[in-house]
Amino acid sequence: MTLTRTEIEEAAEALATAADNVTPVDQLTTRYPGIDIGDGYAIQQVNLRRRLAGGRVLVGHKIGLTSEPMQALLGVDEPDFGYILDDMVLAAGASVAAERFCAPRVEPEVAFLLRSALRGPNVTVEDVRAATEAVAVSLEIVDSRIRDWKLTLRDTVADNASSGAAVIGEWIPFDHNVDLQTSRASLSVNGIEVAAGLGAAVLGDPAAAVAWLANALSAFGTDIEAGQFVMSGSFTAASFVQPGDIASATITGLGDVSLTFT
Incomplete structure (x- = not known):
């Protein structure tokens, strides 16, 4: 770390104000x-502690920049992570005001619901599979409190990995017959497919992304707790x-989920 504690607090306050005022x-x-x-990450943690102190509940975690398309979009070569609070989870099929966000984008993901905690380091893909109770198709609304999405990895990490909200479909019991690597995701806007990809695009296997997160969080003394979910x-x-x-995501074997922006 190179910033002073005062600078970290100042940067966190700037991002919190940007989120509150929807002004990047x-x-x-x-x-x-x-x-x-x-x-x-220190800036991110300041705002997490602030939100928790205000009564919010940590319900999940998000992994960002796992696929080549997303890494290419921001010019980075490694994933990052952020947190998901209870007020960031939207009901499937719901409507949300677009003005709630600065510059929203949507992306299709698999969400993992854990039956048991994952504690790094040295968490493996098999550990993730054993700890997973269910998986679901999901839409993440990513949003940047940094103006015009002009950011580096350091900017997006501070900005909670550019997380905005999440919509999660029906939870499907997870077993070894669920093949996420070959699952195909389709992202549509207003009924027109705008992007598609396979689960293997996510660090080779979405479960590998969850293992990466558990190991990355261990440096902060943080576990992924039982009952929490992970956007992979x-x-x-x-x-x-x-x-x-109207945005929608479909993943083979998991179904679909949608959200309307008003």
Whole structure:
């Protein structure tokens, strides 16, 4: 870490204000040229603690930048992670005001619901499969409090991995017959397919992304707790949405889920 504690608090406050006012701010890496990944996660944690102190509940975790399309979109070569709170989960088929977000995009993912905790380091794909109770098709609404999505990995990490909200479909009991690597995801906006991809695009296997997260969180003394879910990362690049759009995701074997932006 290179930023002072005061700078970390200032950056966290700027992002919190941007979220509250739905008014993006300039890149943190411009304001704080020395910021590193450790600083980004420290900023993220400040806002997580603030939200929890305000009564919110941590219900899940998100992994970002797991697929080549998303890494290429932001010019990075490694995943990142963020948190999902109870007020970030939207009902399947629901409507949400687009003005709730700064510049929303949608992406199709598999969500993992855990029956037992995962504690890194050294969590394997088999550990993830053994700990998983169910999986579901999901739509993540990614959003950037950084103006015009002009950001680096350090910016998006600080901004809770650009997380906005999540919509989760029907939970499907998980067993070894569920093949997520070859599952195909289709992302549609207003009934038109805008992107498609296979589960293997997500670090080779969406379960591998969950294992990566459990091991990454261990550096922060954090477990993925039983009963929490994990958004394992997008199969495709993300697509922008605007008021009036209906976004939907379909994953073979898991069904579909949709959300309307008003």
